[in-house]
Amino acid sequence: MNATSFGQNTTAPQHLERHYDLVCRACGHTMADDGLTLRCPGNHTPAFLRTRYHDREPAVSPESEGLYRYRRWLPVVRTLPGAGGTVVYRAEVLGRALGLGELWIAFNGYWPERGADLRTGTFKELEAYAVFGRLPERPPVLVVPSVGNTAAAFASVFSRTEVECLLVVPDSGLHRFATVSDIAPTVRLVSITGGDYDDAIELAERVSALPGFRAVGGAWNVARRDGLATVLLSAVEAMGELPEVYVQAVGSAVGAIAVHEAATRLIASGRYGTATPRLLMCQNEGVAPVHRLWHGGPEAHGPVDKEQRRAATGRVYADELVNQRPPYSLTGGIEEALRTSGGDVLRCPGEAARAATELFARTEGIDIEPAAAVAVTCLGRSVQEGRVSSGARVLLNITGGGRARLAAGMEDGRAAQPALRLDFSALDSPGIVQRIRELFPAADVSA
Template sequence: MSRVRPGTRHYTVVCSSCGTRYEDDGLVLDCSRRHEPAFLRTEYDGTGAQAGVGTGLFRHAPLLPVTRTFPDVPGPVVHRAQRLGRRIGLDRLWVAFSGHWPERGAQLPTCTFKDLEAYTVLGRLPAAPPVLVIPSAGNTAAAFAWAATLHRVHCLLVVPAPALERMRFPAPLDPCVRLVVLDGAATYSDAIACAELLAALPGHHAEGGSRNVGRRDGLGTVMLAAAEVLGRLPESYVQAVGSGTGAIGAHEAARRVRAHGEPLPRLLMCQNAPFAPLYDAWRSADPAPVPVPAHREHEPLARELTNRRPPFAVRGGVRDVLTESGGDVRCTDNEAALAALALFEEVEGIDIEPGAGVALAALADAARTGQVRRDELVLLNITGGGRARQAQDIALVPAEPWLRVAWPGRDEGPRCVARQVERMLTGAAAVTEGR
């Protein structure tokens, strides 16, 4: 099996629209040519090598855009969920679990599959990277904060205040991790708007979200792990989505490893009403996501899914992968998601995140209505779980924000945050120079 040699790149980055090929510098996010919005994607050296040696995330390093790996990074755990399947009317249900579940061997440090993307993005970076700027609703920030703390990578994280509930770690964060918290009524969309301005600061760089091939390929290891366990690809793949990055990554991974003539898994993406722009866009003749009133971002149980600008019409984005896989987007409400959370914990014995509850509720409904056959081979991505269990097993320390900003509203908010961050950075530089 091929392995990753430190400092070398065993892949090429290719534009999904024009086919222009790039030697990756670890930071490129977009094609330099003028055309429709389009994702870059990765093409790997060799054919069919989906796993190297060892265990965990970097077992899949031959199909990850990294020049270095990190030790002891767990991966997702795939198991058959017969009892859960029987409860929702499925005979061949498998679960890919990302989180903290020691009895199953699941040990992701911040309890969601965002750990998979964080370590892959860090492994893709050049030797002396700029400060990565990353907006988050909570889970992504937690994953990057802890990975960057352990490996001394500078990053600036921007989150709305409710995200602090998920920012608890086995030790304090390293000073190289700067956490900006937006107080008041700020939302995930507001964090994204702020991050766009902050990424333009000297020495800073946008991490890129769904545009970053490291994110998509890191999350795609869920599909790689499942293919290893199943000995084939599933017929359907079910996941809750905000941007759809994880589902796109799973689809791209399936394309790389499928056997000749093997069909791609049908993607079933799941959103949480009343904030469901991908669901609305998929059912609309207009390729742009349908605008959703700002106050609705606070209403879903799974706030991590409230991405106002998902990459729906981007070449290689959500619409393309749904079309190619024969997939669909389903929507479920808070009541159904809460019932699904309780069902999973009752049957499987572990708590799961709200987004995972949305996915289970949508899958159960799809089984009831016949969209998913009883005998279909289904992979359900439980994107996060075991947070309550982890709090029992490990003493966790709440993260200390580097800066808290009273959110003045959407019109002035991003510029206000950018000014305050600049003042903080200027002050920190002056202190350093004075030593």
């Protein structure tokens, strides 16, 4: 199959009707989407909803930009001009350094010479563009907890819309806003001094329960998963076939699950073989919740005490990979994707990841984010240990890169200015949620 095997849809309108249904992975219940639904109303064990598109084969809309080229396989009813997307290329030099004969890179970030234009430097923008495109006409205030990358992506994308959005991040993630300029008044940032990602999630859950507010939903949001699934669609368009091995650093593993779902759709079209790519998920040593859950052991669920958790996460190389609540055992979650694909979860120390950052810059010519360096390291070790054959067709997701390149092109470095700063020790204090509610005086409490 060649790289032009995708069909072309040249007549799709800018504003789409909903061209898909939502299907529960547990009970098969099918429903129309309202742009906000996260879960099946059925009484059963937790299970993801999955989109079922009316077009059974992938079709490219060449007049659309970035990830919206694949909008017939995205749950969107509108698009946003200037959207970025994934750039896929064969990496011969890095491949030789890692001992691979066919290494493909899915680059997500800022690299103008390659045509990469994700302005916050990570693939989290793919989620933000897809979530925006899925929303109903008059949405409630979206609430997004984040360690920093997701919040920066939503700040960048949603500042170009009229949708109100609340971002909740630990102070340690504010540096990831350095390349985000002109945050709109409709986007409000709340930071937690001394807190971590788990604190952000807990606070966001409380705010999301308010009338007029709604959780963006993490992995439960089909738009977040299908936005990230365009990484694989871009790769298949470039490669002409599915990879045999897919490698990605993971926190919640939404991107890896999304790639597995996209591979399943492609195979169902009858044109891409029968085997989904083997998923290799990569994490830090020290705090690796997905690794612990997959490999078991007495500490399978990670540190429970908050002080212990904060201390441990503060020492890791890539703090975006420390989600303590990954969607592991539910139907359609991490465990199912790993078992179905014959995958595994790997980890590496920070020293090795730092060396991988230098290797990538030397061989490919661009800076990469810590999480991406973890993935490069784990892939190289997998080849050395015989887990991945030197002749395998491998797709490596560089989930973030080019931030140093972005910063060099900006006049001044920017520090994000939260609308509200909270100390983690005061998060349970009475009135905290109301203080956040007051940041959005126009929120529709009847929503």
